[in-house]
Amino acid sequence: MTDNSGRPDATGSSDSDADEPLDPAAMYALLQNQQRSAQIQMGDFVWLITFSWGVTWLVGFGALWLIDGVDGFALPVPVAVAVFIATLVASGLLSAWLGFRSGRGMRGNGAAAFTGTVYGITWAVGSTAIAILGGGLRAQGMTADLAAYYYPCAYVLFAGIMYVLAGAIWQAVPSLVGGLWLVVVAVAAAFVPYPNHYLFFSLAGGLGFLALSAVSVIRLRRARAATNGGNRG
Amino acid sequence: MDELDPVIHAQARLRIMAALSTLEADSSISFPRLQELLDMTAGNLSTHLRKLEDASYVDITKTHKGRTPITYLGLSKKGRRAFEDYMDTLRTVLGEQP
Numbered sequence: 001m002t003d004n005s006g007r008p009d010a011t012g013s014s015d016s017d018a019d020e021p022l023d024p025a026a027m028y029a030l031l032q033n034q035q036r037s038a039q040i041q042m043g044d045f046v047w048l049i050t051f052s053w054g055v056t057w058l059v060g061f062g063a064l065w066l067i068d069g070v071d072g073f074a075l076p077v078p079v080a081v082a083v084f085i086a087t088l089v090a091s092g093l094l095s096a097w098l099g100f101r102s103g104r105g106m107r108g109n110g111a112a113a114f115t116g117t118v119y120g121i122t123w124a125v126g127s128t129a130i131a132i133l134g135g136g137l138r139a140q141g142m143t144a145d146l147a148a149y150y151y152p153c154a155y156v157l158f159a160g161i162m163y164v165l166a167g168a169i170w171q172a173v174p175s176l177v178g179g180l181w182l183v184v185v186a187v188a189a190a191f192v193p194y195p196n197h198y199l200f201f202s203l204a205g206g207l208g209f210l211a212l213s214a215v216s217v218i219r220l221r222r223a224r225a226a227t228n229g230g231n232r233g
Numbered sequence: 234m235d236e237l238d239p240v241i242h243a244q245a246r247l248r249i250m251a252a253l254s255t256l257e258a259d260s261s262i263s264f265p266r267l268q269e270l271l272d273m274t275a276g277n278l279s280t281h282l283r284k285l286e287d288a289s290y291v292d293i294t295k296t297h298k299g300r301t302p303i304t305y306l307g308l309s310k311k312g313r314r315a316f317e318d319y320m321d322t323l324r325t326v327l328g329e330q331p
Contacts, residue, residue, distance in 0.1 A: 021242045024326045030244060031320065034251035038270050042255075105266025107305050109259035 033226045039171070040223035045098040046174055047216035050209045052094050056087040058206030061152075065198035115169060123162060130154045149190055152201055157186035174212050174219075181208045237326070240288045241319045245273065245281045250316045253291070253308045261294060261307030282306065290315055 021027060063083040066075040075083075108116075134142075134150055142150065163179025166172060185204045189197045241250055252270050256262060262270075268278050285291040290312030294305040308316065 019243045019245065021237075021247075022244060024237070024323055027242070027244075027247060028323050028327060031247055031251045031323070034248045034271075035255050038252040038255045041270050105263035106256075107261045107263075107307075109257060112257055112260065 037223040037226050040219050042102070043170075043172060043216075044220055045102050046172065047213045047220060049091075049095050049098055050174065050178065050213040050216060052091045054206050054209030054213055056091040056206075057209060058202050060084040060087040061198045061202035061205065065195055065202060068195040119162075119166065119169065126158045126162070127155070130158060145194065148194060149197065152197070153186050153190050156182055156189070156201065156205065160184075160186055174216050178209065178212045237322055238315055238319045240284060240290065241315065243281070245277060246285060248273075249278070249281055249285065250290070250308070250312070250319075253306065254313065254316050256307060258313065259307070261292070261305040264304040264306065267306055285312065288312075288315075 022030065060083065063075055063080040066073070067077055067080045068074065130151070134147065134154070137150060138147060160179045160182030163175050163182060165179075167174075167176025167179055182205065185201065185208070188204075189200050192200045241247055248271055249267070252267065253262070264275075264278070268275060271278065282291060282293070286293055288311075289309055292307050292309045292312075294307075296303055296305065
């Protein structure tokens, strides 16, 4: 066999240690560590996605909160909305690119491709449905004050459920935890007086994602340490 | 007591089988990506993959992406069964219920 560069095998003595079995308990531990390590390394992009969303929430919702001003400082509406949309789009594009890149070197079966496609389309369908539903509610007399609650709460609730689904489909615990947290944030925000609900989204969502990002970094480092710990062939 | 499958019962091959077992059935991974996940040298990985291939535990598909040859690897049905049997035997040896 050759590797992808077409080089012949190096069948020297370097693999002699790796050819020796350990005792059964150590082999079982090696097996479990390797499975865990592979799964975590395949999700090595998760920390960056959660970090970018943490910043987006802090900055984006922070900008919306500043529309009404604090201590004499206020952001003009167009600036605040532009910052909100720009951070949202930047994180969305980064997530899509990292998600696409995570599949490098992998060839899935048809079922996995179908699941991924349906999941991706569901984001678009759900987001569009929330916007159209909002338009309908406005036509039925929903005030601008209420709309300032409806849109963020509905989107955050939907995003939370999608994160939970992703966690269930791809067995990703950080996604599951983050999704459940977003569901709680979306519901709780409806009880926070205007405009502090934006500050609540900013801090609860943003800091929540940054905490998840930190956990993901720690898990990844541990997984890499477990792989490198004397196992190099 | 059952014998532990000697093809799998070596550190490097156990690690390869364990990493491949995390892929879904009929899915495969390229040689460089597997090498990255396992942090093994190309030569060492090739050597152990050949032993697994000789036992028909690993399916190897050679294809091209543009002009670059790519080798994809995945567990065969026989390999997946053998890995599950190995895990069951190991648990039995360790006194756990398989």
